[in-house]
Amino acid sequence: MSRILKFHLPSAVLPMVALACIGAAPAAAETIRAHYVLSLMGLSIGSASASGVVEPESYRVDVSMRTTGLANLVNSTKGAATASGGLTAAGPSPSAYANTTSNNDETRTVRMSLASNAVRAVEVKPEPWDAEMRIPLNEGAKRRIVDPVSALIMSVPQGQELVGPAACNRTISVFDGVTRFDVQLSYSGAHTAQAHGYSGPVAVCSARYTPIAGHRPDSKSTRYMAENRDMNVWLAPMPDAHVVVPIHIDIRTGAGQLVIDASEFQIASRQADRSR
Template identity: 35%
Template structure:
């Protein structure tokens, strides 16, 4: 199957944006509550056509957490872009807060493969490396040391804690803004409450989800003239649907929708299997 070059580029951009936002959104880490785990499977569609799939796993214990994800192109997108991606992050739970320590991501296509490794201490980037080293682009806005402070990595990012004792599935879940550094680009993400919805996956979770609007603001590490960046920054119709990890006050993405030039891009869970971890089981796992 072949597509016009401009259309192929748009579909690649849509697929890349979906994977990136899945990995990066939403970067609102905070105090954790109790212990729980999640295994979720996702489909990525463009105008209703399947273009990718992914799997995401999260484990939250008393003093540590980990999250991993992998995904790849399929169907239409795989016909001309054989892409896969994996990511992982680990950290500690310190005084109830999720504190990222290590992050790794690898993006591969038929033409190249790139790996990003990053370490963080107390919300600040200690060091990072991109392999192979990317060429210098004079048009790219430089990332300064200040840009690498008070940030989270993209794989810790989707763990959204809701403080307090009330039901975490409500408007308060969407009152958050944070900074993300993915090894190349520094950007801010802001949420606003929109509404409540009911969801039902093919396997696993069936219940309410809180729907938040997403606003993307690039800060540094990007080329201002890139159409994909301009497009995302101008969007006012992106949405994230959040569902809970059992046994915790942590919410994670169940559905993500992004308008694109070729129609709506959507990442949606088909399996959302979550369970609380009993304290004794958690102790043995440690």
């Protein structure tokens, strides 16, 4: 979920004017720190955390998760991912993405370098054992994309409400190093969310998942998700950056309703670092 809007002075504007603007109004950066509880049919099955900083010309986000309790009796899973890059008028332009996940069977690491929202290099270790059974990825599937972590940051056009339709209505093209898919969000309304550190309005979006490439066409789980019309995400505003980020996600699964809900959600402003 994917674009941060950043204002660019036209290239014809004199550099001295730009410097004057910087001196007169130092740009703000925003930080986010969140903790999420994962539950299935009302039973806690894990936790996740996210932290990051969004600056006028760059961003970095770190995410981690792990299963707990009853879920570990089935398959203990944990993972960590990070993404960083620059901000353009079109949104985040990732430069680096890394993800490591492990369960009872294996540990997989994905590393990608990107430029201009296209993959320059990707390394997946180990490769999926069923790689030959998956729909091939052509070069086009690796362009005009964001990684899964950068996709969590979504811009709202200036002049539009942060909790209105413009917060939701978008299609996000995602590549995770193995699979390429789209997530389409549509505005469903507004709601009030409460978590430690945040109490206020959020945009409620319905979500649809469309697999593009890198998946197995005979996968029951992929087909189930593609046909799933019971997926929702709530987006909370980061007003300085004029972006929204998830505070709540609920998804109907074959095993029941999966809910990812923030128990802590803190957004803070600070002056952007202009020395770098």
